[in-house]
Amino acid sequence: MSGRDTLVVVPAYNEAGAVGDVVRDLLAEGFDCVVIDDGSADSTARIARAAGAKVLQLPINLGVGGALRCGFRFAVDRGYRRVVQCDADGQHPPSEIRRLLAVQDSEHAHLVIGSRFVEGAHEYEVGRARRFIMRVLSGIVRRSGGVRIHDTTSGFRCIAEPLLGEFATSYPVHFLGDTFEAALVAARGGYRIVETPIHIRERQAGEASAKPIAAVRFILRAVIATTAGLDFRIRPLSEQPQP
């Protein structure tokens, strides 16, 4: 696949401090990128534009899932075949995107998850509670989706057609939905999911959105959503029109 069939989607909420550098890095690496300004109150959109990015401005804050789906729609509209989602806080180095894309190419994967845990990944310090949550979540995906993923909440992913088209129409916006649930639903739909180790950097600016109190909600939500079959629906791979 050529480089022009890939779009880097950067959801950004009040990331004026970091988004400029992220965009410049991406463009310097030769990627097409679009920043989804998720109703920011600061100058995120202006700074991203000044850095050379295409910017989609959501008039109200939708959350990461909404920003991502908007980016997926944009990608599908403009004929991109795959998307890399990348945080706007500078955690995901553009050089690692090449690694995701290479894995997507070689494995013909529909979803490549950049993992902070699998062997070969950079040392990633997490608390005990967080580690436990990650275990539970990946256990759910393994039992219910039949896929082994360690880092189910990683926000550094590559999504390729036909899964991209499905996510462009249906993608959850609620807490955990855009990471854990999306992986689970893709796995259940029979899409090929591959996890690959990546290196992440320290956050350059902005506030981390995962707080310790969220731990209980994490697990409760995950268990309720999966056991009750509440997750959003996509067409399984087997029902995709053959190319």
Add this chain to the structure above:
Amino acid sequence: MKQELLIIVAGIALGALVLAIARRRLLTVRYTVGWVLLAGVVIVVALLTPLIEPIANWFGMTATGVLLFMATGTLLLICIQLSITASGLTAQQRDLTEAIALLRERVDELEGRDPDAPRT
């Protein structure tokens, strides 16, 4: 008899309140009709209390208990109905928000205009 009277007054008050809110254009017809009907039901139920008494006794409850039970149940159902409505509205709002962002970008692109310039 005092109890029935009180419930009837409450029913009338509810109806009046809803109509007053509706006249200020704060309620759409759909919700106004629903609440006025509910006020009517409250009044009718108060008038029918003597008939409810034997049924209530058969269940080992007082008429008051049955009325409270029905009122709570009704309010619960209304809350669930409103949650469904709110969920639908949230999904619609999300669709529209995304569509606006996409269209706005497209317009700026087609007009070749600086997106950060003030809009007239």
